[in-house]
Amino acid sequence: MAGEAMKRAIEERYAVLCARVEAAAGSDAKDDALREDFAELAAMMIAYAHETGEKEALDAALSLSSARASDRLSLAERARRLIDD
Numbered sequence: 657m658a659g660e661a662m663k664r665a666i667e668e669r670y671a672v673l674c675a676r677v678e679a680a681a682g683s684d685a686k687d688d689a690l691r692e693d694f695a696e697l698a699a700m701m702i703a704y705a706h707e708t709g710e711k712e713a714l715d716a717a718l719s720l721s722s723a724r725a726s727d728r729l730s731l732a733e734r735a736r737r738l739i740d741d
Contacts, residue, residue: 659704659707659708662700662703662704662707662738663704665700666697666700666701666704669693669696669697669700670697673690673693673694673697676690676693677690695730695734696734699734699735699737699738700735700738702732702735702738703735703736703738703739706735706739707739
């Protein structure tokens with residue numbers, strides 16, 4: 657995905673997720689789906705940063721995250737798939 661197109665996709669996905677968070681307020685059943693969608697958004701942002709010249713984006717995201725190692729690896733894999741596309 658090219659830089660500007662990816663940027664627009666990130667902005668659109670963020671707006672949709674914010675609306676979903678508002679709609680799901682207080683609903684435990686939707687938490688897992690929202691976490692998955694936010695993880696995909698984060699992967700898109702990392703891939704965008706990489707594409708626009710931030711060569712250390714994946715390393716920075718992995719080292720700064722306080723999530724479990726498996727979560728960080730999953731996020732890195734998603735970002736790598738987006739970069740490779």
